[in-house]
Amino acid sequence: MNPFHYSKPDTVQAAVDLSSPVSRFIAGGTNLLDLMKENLTRPEHLIDITGLPLADLSETPSGGVMIGALVSNADLAWHPWIQRRYPLLSQAILAGASPQLRNMASTGGNLLQRTRCYYFYDANVPCNKRRPGSGCPARDGLNRMHAIFGASDQCVATHPSDMCVALAALEAVVHVVGRGGARTIEFADFHRLPGDAPERDNQLADDELITAIELPAAGFAEHSHYLKIRDRASYAFALVSVAAALELDGPVIRQARLALGGVAHKPWRDRAVESWLSGQTVSRETFTAAADALLQSAEPLEHNGFKVRLARRAVVRALSDAALVGGQA
Amino acid sequence: MSATLSETTQASFVRHPIRLTLNGQARELQVLPWTTLLDLLREQLDLVGSKKGCDHGQCGACTVLRDGKRINACLTLAVMCDGAELTTIEGLASADQLHPMQQAFIKHDAFQCGYCTPGQICSAVGLANEGRAQTKGQISELMSGNLCRCGAYNNIRDAIEEALPLCQQQGGDQ
Numbered sequence: 302m303n304p305f306h307y308s309k310p311d312t313v314q315a316a317v318d319l320s321s322p323v324s325r326f327i328a329g330g331t332n333l334l335d336l337m338k339e340n341l342t343r344p345e346h347l348i349d350i351t352g353l354p355l356a357d358l359s360e361t362p363s364g365g366v367m368i369g370a371l372v373s374n375a376d377l378a379w380h381p382w383i384q385r386r387y388p389l390l391s392q393a394i395l396a397g398a399s400p401q402l403r404n405m406a407s408t409g410g411n412l413l414q415r416t417r418c419y420y421f422y423d424a425n426v427p428c429n430k431r432r433p434g435s436g437c438p439a440r441d442g443l444n445r446m447h448a449i450f451g452a453s454d455q456c457v458a459t460h461p462s463d464m465c466v467a468l469a470a471l472e473a474v475v476h477v478v479g480r481g482g483a484r485t486i487e488f489a490d491f492h493r494l495p496g497d498a499p500e501r502d503n504q505l506a507d508d509e510l511i512t513a514i515e516l517p518a519a520g521f522a523e524h525s526h527y528l529k530i531r532d533r534a535s536y537a538f539a540l541v542s543v544a545a546a547l548e549l550d551g552p553v554i555r556q557a558r559l560a561l562g563g564v565a566h567k568p569w570r571d572r573a574v575e576s577w578l579s580g581q582t583v584s585r586e587t588f589t590a591a592a593d594a595l596l597q598s599a600e601p602l603e604h605n606g607f608k609v610r611l612a613r614r615a616v617v618r619a620l621s622d623a624a625l626v627g628g629q630a
Numbered sequence: 631m632s633a634t635l636s637e638t639t640q641a642s643f644v645r646h647p648i649r650l651t652l653n654g655q656a657r658e659l660q661v662l663p664w665t666t667l668l669d670l671l672r673e674q675l676d677l678v679g680s681k682k683g684c685d686h687g688q689c690g691a692c693t694v695l696r697d698g699k700r701i702n703a704c705l706t707l708a709v710m711c712d713g714a715e716l717t718t719i720e721g722l723a724s725a726d727q728l729h730p731m732q733q734a735f736i737k738h739d740a741f742q743c744g745y746c747t748p749g750q751i752c753s754a755v756g757l758a759n760e761g762r763a764q765t766k767g768q769i770s771e772l773m774s775g776n777l778c779r780c781g782a783y784n785n786i787r788d789a790i791e792e793a794l795p796l797c798q799q800q801g802g803d804q
Contacts, residue, residue, distance in 0.1 A: 302664045303664070304643055304662075304663075304664055305663055305664060306663070307646060307663035307707075307709055327707075327710070330705055330706065330707060330710070331687060331702075331705050334666070334705045334706075334707065335686050335687060335705060338685065338686065347663065347707075349709075349710055351710060375699075379762070398775075399687075399690065399774055399775025399776075400700060400753070400756070400757070400760070400772050400773075400774075400775050401687070401690060401693055401700050401701050401702045401753065401756075401775045402687055402702065402705075402775065404699045404700060404701055404756075405701050405702065405705065405706065534771075534774075535770075535771050535774035536774040536775060
């Protein structure tokens with residue numbers, strides 16, 4: 302780890318004012334310090350934001366929940382409001398990392414974790430995400446863990462978060478503050494596809510700080526399910542994960558949300574498939590047709606073709622389990 | 631020290647004062663910003679019970695309790711622990727009596743080489759404080775952040791299962 306300057310401001314404005322292109326905000330530090338130990342990130346200045354008043358949950362006027370950026374992943378997952386009203390989010394968080402890491406990691410930081418692509422993590426090899434223009438050894442290399450949707454010639458990395466997959470399905474809103482003031486970003490727009498600038502994971506500017514994540518009132522608590530498929534039973538990144546949420550009227554689907562993890566540079570949604578599902582009747586045939594349609598646009602690489610079939614089955618299972626949660630169908 | 635660091639950064643390599651309650655004792659220390667809690671414990675305070683296994687938060691051998699919650703000391707900056715109450719494996723036993731979790735690990739032979747054991751025990755005490763594990767399955771899932779390469783998992787789980795109610799009776803203050 303390189304030497305750096307450390308400061309701990311006590312207001313959001315002071316934190317933002319301290320930020321510069323060579324600084325990083327630190328909260329849980331679970332990913333940032335790991336990257337610094339590998340010399341993949343070498344900030345000259347760490348701005349400790351754990352003293353900022355961003356550690357609470359509150360109800361919003363529209364009936365949703367505002368989650369302070371510093372709420373730990375563990376506190377969020379076990380919070381009674383989240384367990385009762387947004388069980389999909391709770392399940393997704395508890396499917397990720399370890400209890401120790403969930404005690405440390407913050408809500409805001411979870412959004413900003415970097416890919417675990419082996420080539421990104423190996424400072425001795427080229428990587429367009431780490432050194433723009435240097436090349437992507439993953440595209441023709443060991444790409445078993447990599448993207449089957451939305452990749453580019455320059456980057457085939459996946460976003461590692463479970464929590465973000467649920468937040469995508471729930472259509473959360475990201476609240477940020479920068480030198481230019483505060484703004485909100487729809488979750489679907491927050492993370493980027495790699496395109497020709499894979500070094501940028503998301504839309505956040507250098508001086509912008511995530512202050513809160515807002516959950517809309519609709520939590521799909523009656524019919525939702527997070528399914529994660531991984532190489533071992535616990536504490537591993539997803540090969541494929543699915544956040545499925547349904548609003549049912551008897552056997553008829555009124556609204557469907559589907560987000561996939563482990564398959565793209567960001568949580569992957571297909572609005573056409575979600576729209577098609579609404580009005581359909583809950584059945585294995587319906588869910589299989591949705592999965593087939595969703596996977597049609599998959600573009601597997603040499604070693605991750607298995608993800609296409611795995612994702613297809615995972616979508617069917619997650620939708621089926623979501624439909625069954627309330628004892629219907 | 632990197633040649634790319636700006637002058638401001640170089641001039642600021644000062645030690646930061648922090649106050650800790652470490653295994654029940656108040657400590658005032660001076661730390662460099664990039665010193666991890668694990669390095670502070672092992673290299674500066676001679677508390678070598680917490681182990682450096684992977685140094686990347688993957689193995690759990692460095693697990694300690696911060697304000698009663700289990701964390702990876704290797705991914706924690708010491709400077710960010712200012713004001714915290716820390717308990718390491720060295721602080722679990724009282725003067726002449728092992729912590730119930732330590733006793734249960736001995737009773738169930740819950741280790742082979744012993745390298746992961748301090749982290750396993752601190753993690754298990756954190757698990758007891760959380761109060762979310764009742765079944766063997768829940769214990770296994772909620773202990774997944776601690777690897778044992780000898781594979782003593784069955785005995786570790788049995789030890790924890792036995793000690794959980796005893797730890798919770800104790801008040802779970804560690």
